[in-house]
Amino acid sequence: MDETDAVILRRLLADGRATLGTLAEATGLSVSAAQSRVRRLEERGLITGYRAQVDAEAVGLPLSAFIEVTPLDADDPDDIPQRLGHLAEIEGCFSVAGDASYILFVRVASPKRLEDLIRQIRQAAHVSTRTTVVLQTCFADRPPAINVKTV
Amino acid sequence: MDETDAVILRRLLADGRATLGTLAEATGLSVSAAQSRVRRLEERGLITGYRAQVDAEAVGLPLSAFIEVTPLDADDPDDIPQRLGHLAEIEGCFSVAGDASYILFVRVASPKRLEDLIRQIRQAAHVSTRTTVVLQTCFADRPPAINVKTV
DNA sequence: ACTGAAATTTTTAGAAG
DNA sequence: CTTCTAAAAATTTCAGT
Numbered sequence: 546m547d548e549t550d551a552v553i554l555r556r557l558l559a560d561g562r563a564t565l566g567t568l569a570e571a572t573g574l575s576v577s578a579a580q581s582r583v584r585r586l587e588e589r590g591l592i593t594g595y596r597a598q599v600d601a602e603a604v605g606l607p608l609s610a611f612i613e614v615t616p617l618d619a620d621d622p623d624d625i626p627q628r629l630g631h632l633a634e635i636e637g638c639f640s641v642a643g644d645a646s647y648i649l650f651v652r653v654a655s656p657k658r659l660e661d662l663i664r665q666i667r668q669a670a671h672v673s674t675r676t677t678v679v680l681q682t683c684f685a686d687r688p689p690a691i692n693v694k695t696v
Numbered sequence: 697m698d699e700t701d702a703v704i705l706r707r708l709l710a711d712g713r714a715t716l717g718t719l720a721e722a723t724g725l726s727v728s729a730a731q732s733r734v735r736r737l738e739e740r741g742l743i744t745g746y747r748a749q750v751d752a753e754a755v756g757l758p759l760s761a762f763i764e765v766t767p768l769d770a771d772d773p774d775d776i777p778q779r780l781g782h783l784a785e786i787e788g789c790f791s792v793a794g795d796a797s798y799i800l801f802v803r804v805a806s807p808k809r810l811e812d813l814i815r816q817i818r819q820a821a822h823v824s825t826r827t828t829v830v831l832q833t834c835f836a837d838r839p840p841a842i843n844v845k846t847v
Numbered sequence: 848a849c850t851g852a853a854a855t856t857t858t859t860a861g862a863a864g
Numbered sequence: 865c866t867t868c869t870a871a872a873a874a875t876t877t878c879a880g881t
Contacts, residue, residue, distance in 0.1 A: 546755075554750060561712045561746035564874060575850050580875075582848095594749045595712035599705060599840065603742045606840050611762070611792070611799060626834035633841035640832040641762070648762060648828065652840055677794040683777035686837075689750065689757050689803055690784035715857060729865060731859075 546591065549574065551691045553582055554591065558688035561595040598686070606634075606652040608659060609682065612666065613645035613675040621671060628670040634662050645675065697742070700725065702842045704733055705742065709839035712746040749837070757785075757803040759810060760833065763817065764796035764826040772822060779821040785813050796826065 549572050556563045556571055569579040586592045601609070614625065625647060626638050637650040649666070653659045663674055700723050707714050707722055720730040737743045752760070765776065776798060777789050788801040800817070804810045814825055 554748070554755070557748035558750065559747075561748045565876095566874070576875085577851075577877090578849050589754070590751050591754045592748050593751050596710075596747060596749055596839065597705070597708035597712045597743050598745045598747055599709065599842075600741050600744050601840060603740070604705070604840060604842055605845060609790075611790075630835065633838070635835075636838050636840070637836040638834040639760075639762075639830045639836070640834060641828045642831055643828040645828075647834070648830075654843075654845075677792045677796075677799065679790045679799075680793055681791040683789040683791060683798070684781065684786075685788040685790070687784070687787050688747065689752060689755060689787070691750075691755055692805075694756060694805075716859095717857070726866060727858090728860095728867080732865090 546693060548693050550582060550586060550591075551693045553579065554586065554691045555688075557583075557592065557595075558691070561597075601652055605654050608655060609650065609652045609679040610659060611677045611679070612649040612651060612663065613677075614647040614649060614666065614670065614672045615645050615674075617671050617673055625670045625672065629666060632662065632665060632669070634658070635666075646672075697844060699844050701733060701737060701742075702844050704730065705737065705842045706839075708734075708743065708746075709842070712748075752803050756805050759806060760801065760803045760830040761810060762828045762830070763800040763802060763814065764828075765798040765800060765817065765821065765823045766796050766825075768822050768824055776821045776823065780817060783813065783816060783820070785809070786817075797823075 552572050553568050556568055565576045565579045565583070568583065569576045572579060601607070616623070616625065629635055629638060629649070634651050634653050635649050636652055639648045640646065641648050651662060653662055663676060666672065666674055703723050704719050707719055716727045716730045716734065719734065720727045723730060725733070752758070767774070767776070780786055780789060780800070785802050785804050786800050787803055790799045791797065792799050802813060804813055814827060817823065818825060
């Protein structure tokens with residue numbers, strides 16, 4: 546990846562619908578060359594897809610939280626992520642080095658739904674949980690800063 | 697928002713470059729009607745934008761972590777998010793109800809960069825930190841499940 | 848790996864029902 | 865909301881450098 550690819554990536558992170566014409570202009574390439582670059586970034590897996598960004602509040606998910614997850618029984622096989630994957634309100638699941646085994650990030654419609662979700666998590670994965678409710682999202686989902694280097 | 701809008705939203709969450717023709721087909725609407733729907737979802741702020749998704753590892757950010765942030769001095773004015781906003785490696789900043797005041801989610805290139813970042817955070821915001829390193833991202837950034845209801 | 852051009856698809860806007 | 869139209873813009877493909 547060179548600086549030209551980086552320019553394209555930054556543009557597509559800012560606007561996933563940026564046109565090839567725009568990308569061509571930004572890079573000084575022809576439209577065809579810009580297209581090849583984009584296709585290559587997609588094929589090589591640097592770009593994994595395109596997505597509309599939605600306002601979580603506006604779509605009825607005003608409450609978010611972090612949930613630390615700890616297995617109740619250390620002898621259990623650790624298939625916790627698989628056991629939780631079907632719960633759509635879990636946006637992210639991270640195995641972590643710390644007191645807990647996993648940290649989940651969840652979005653729900655209401656405190657009641659959060660309570661339900663926590664119960665489902667405990668039952669589905671046979672774990673204890675420790676929940677930290679988000680009071681305010683100061684900023685979120687900021688795009689990564691793209692740096693050329695050994696990438 | 698009705699079920700038709702929900703179908704459109706789900707499609708655009710799965711593919712931000714879905715064409716109006718595709719959306720029309722998925723909803724049973726004409727292209728014109730689909731276009732109006734999308735425009736309305738954008739104008740009403742349900743759709744806040746479009747973005748390429750990138751593989752964080754592939755773009756050189758293989759290490760991520762949660763950082764709990766606690767003010768050193770309770771008398772300080774709380775402008776912590778503003779003081780941290782310029783640090784691009786901070787992807788999200790959440791005010792939380794818990795032991796800490798904020799939880800940050802960060803992505804960095806290396807352990808060394810994480811160390812640097814933590815130092816910068818402490819200095820910039822006059823806070824103490826407690827960092828939980830992510831060992832594995834089981835899944836992340838899953839799109840919210842769109843439900844019709846009082847939305 | 849790029850340019851340039853042609854062919855196709857998509858978007859956008861509008862008229863009329 | 866529909867269909868239809870028409871122009872503009874974007875994507876895609878390909879021959880040639």
